[in-house]
Amino acid sequence: MKRISILFGxxxxxxxxxxxxxxxxxxxxxxxxxxxxxxxxxxxxxWFLSLFDAWTMQEIVVRVVFASLMVHAVWLVWDxxxxxKALGMLWLVSGGVLLQAGTVMIAPITxxxxxxxxxxxxxxxxxxxxxxxxxxxxxxxxxxxxxxxIVLLLVWQRxxxxxxxxxxxxxxxxxxCLYTVTxxxxxASMVIHSGRDLGSSVSDRFIATLRLWAIGGSIVLSVxxxxxxxxxxxxxxxxxxxxxxxxxxxxxxxxxxxxxxxLLIGGVIASPSCMKLTRMxxxxxxxxxxxxxxxxTSMLASSSAREAKPFLSAIAxxxxxLISGSFGHQWQYESPVSVRRYREDLVVTAGAVVCLDSCEGxxxxxxxxxxxxxxxxxxxx
Amino acid sequence: MYFKxxxxxxxIVVVLLVPRAWDLxxxxxxxxxRSKVEVxxxxxxxxxxxxxxxxxxxxxxxxxxxLCYREHRRGEDPISCFDIEL
Numbered sequence: 333m334k335r336i337s338i339l340f341g342x343x344x345x346x347x348x349x350x351x352x353x354x355x356x357x358x359x360x361x362x363x364x365x366x367x368x369x370x371x372x373x374x375x376x377x378x379w380f381l382s383l384f385d386a387w388t389m390q391e392i393v394v395r396v397v398f399a400s401l402m403v404h405a406v407w408l409v410w411d412x413x414x415x416x417k418a419l420g421m422l423w424l425v426s427g428g429v430l431l432q433a434g435t436v437m438i439a440p441i442t443x444x445x446x447x448x449x450x451x452x453x454x455x456x457x458x459x460x461x462x463x464x465x466x467x468x469x470x471x472x473x474x475x476x477x478x479x480x481x482i483v484l485l486l487v488w489q490r491x492x493x494x495x496x497x498x499x500x501x502x503x504x505x506x507x508x509c510l511y512t513v514t515x516x517x518x519x520a521s522m523v524i525h526s527g528r529d530l531g532s533s534v535s536d537r538f539i540a541t542l543r544l545w546a547i548g549g550s551i552v553l554s555v556x557x558x559x560x561x562x563x564x565x566x567x568x569x570x571x572x573x574x575x576x577x578x579x580x581x582x583x584x585x586x587x588x589x590x591x592x593x594x595l596l597i598g599g600v601i602a603s604p605s606c607m608k609l610t611r612m613x614x615x616x617x618x619x620x621x622x623x624x625x626x627x628x629t630s631m632l633a634s635s636s637a638r639e640a641k642p643f644l645s646a647i648a649x650x651x652x653x654l655i656s657g658s659f660g661h662q663w664q665y666e667s668p669v670s671v672r673r674y675r676e677d678l679v680v681t682a683g684a685v686v687c688l689d690s691c692e693g694x695x696x697x698x699x700x701x702x703x704x705x706x707x708x709x710x711x712x713x
Numbered sequence: 714m715y716f717k718x719x720x721x722x723x724x725i726v727v728v729l730l731v732p733r734a735w736d737l738x739x740x741x742x743x744x745x746x747r748s749k750v751e752v753x754x755x756x757x758x759x760x761x762x763x764x765x766x767x768x769x770x771x772x773x774x775x776x777x778x779x780l781c782y783r784e785h786r787r788g789e790d791p792i793s794c795f796d797i798e799l
Binding site for chain 1: 718731754786
């Protein structure tokens with residue numbers, strides 16, 4: 333009965349997190365995964381999600397599923413920590429779960445995959461099973477590569493054979509490289525993204541990484557987990573931790589904070605003295621975690637694409653939506669018709685034009701301006 | 714059983730990817746083809762107002778590129794493929 337009550341309570345928590353994330357509408361990266369737009373991540377998860385993209389409720393169903401997976405991962409934490417309830421609570425109220433569970437992003441799924449990997453290691457799962465899971469993780473998101481040190485150590489500690497390291501670590505990685513070669517726009521997109529924030533100083537990057545490390549474990553777990561992995565000399569965790577730090581210092585996307593989370597949990601479990609401290613720190617961490625939620629409320633503002641959706645539904649099926657200015661994939665997700673970049677010669681076939689940049693001087697004589705829209709929008713009557 | 718499943722999975726991925734990599738080999742071994750394809754993609758995307766991520770290169774020869782335009786939207790995605798001289 334107690335177990336059922338906990339299950340029910342966790343699911344309610346997951347529903348709440350999914351609901352909060354849904355308030356802001358679909359974001360550009362989320363739209364990519366929901367519609368299987370192939371850049372930059374490999375296809376394992378986005379392909380599966382796109383099978384259901386005709387469903388009206390697709391977005392909220394996926395949010396609930398992702399949030400439930402993140403929240404119910406606490407059972408793995410409890411299992412690994414020999415039923416240390418406090419550590420499970422640290423997982424549930426950490427910034428990583430609070431801010432990312434319920435988003436349709438691959439970063440929390442990667443974090444979850446790493447947690448499963450750690451759990452498989454603790455259960456001495458057969459190496460081929462670990463290999464299958466590692467291959468699945470790599471083909472879900474490129475950032476899974478950051479956790480290669482964990483897999484490497486799991487294989488090496490078990491067999492101490494170079495052939496097994498090649499079979500279970502190098503070959504899956506090689507296949508990911510092969511996949512990348514077959515999708516040339518992926519390396520091109522990586523080169524474009526690598527130019528982001530090139531002007532940032534080393535200290536800016538350090539502070540940004542420190543901020544995400546603090547958010548990922550809501551400070552308390554961040555400190556305990558990092559201390560724990562160093563104290564226990566858990567080289568797999570330490571190696572991956574350094575990779576994640578380096579990756580975040582270069583990319584600086586907030587949603588990567590969650591990548592720290594399984595490593596921090598692993599660090600606490602690896603060091604028994606840190607495990608004892610978790611009992612005292614849960615309340616402090618919960619407070620810190622919910623303070624981060626204050627930051628999160630700014631993300632809840634509805635996207636302009638979601639606000640424009642009621643007007644877009646009036647467009648005839650054979651017409652298209654033209655957008656002037658840089659736009660995200662959320663427009664493709666919300667629009668019932670084809671979306672193209674604005675070109676003067678395409679206006680005759682357009683059912684609507686959205687001006688994210690100024691449309692001053694454009695000839696919209698056949699279109700009517702929508703006055704009560706949050707973005708400048710013209711519709712064919 | 715796990716070992717056989719793992720090897721089978723690796724083999725499936727190889728069988729799926731190698732033919733496609735072979736079709737695109739010129740992109741990586743011929744700098745001239747690579748630069749022409751890059752220009753071509755940008756021109757096609759610009760001319761039609763297409764989002765670049767909706768375009769994919771299917772195969773290449775030294776004279777022709779086969780591109781596919783997949784319009785990502787809710788439900789079935791319309792796909793059209795065409796050959797273009799480099």
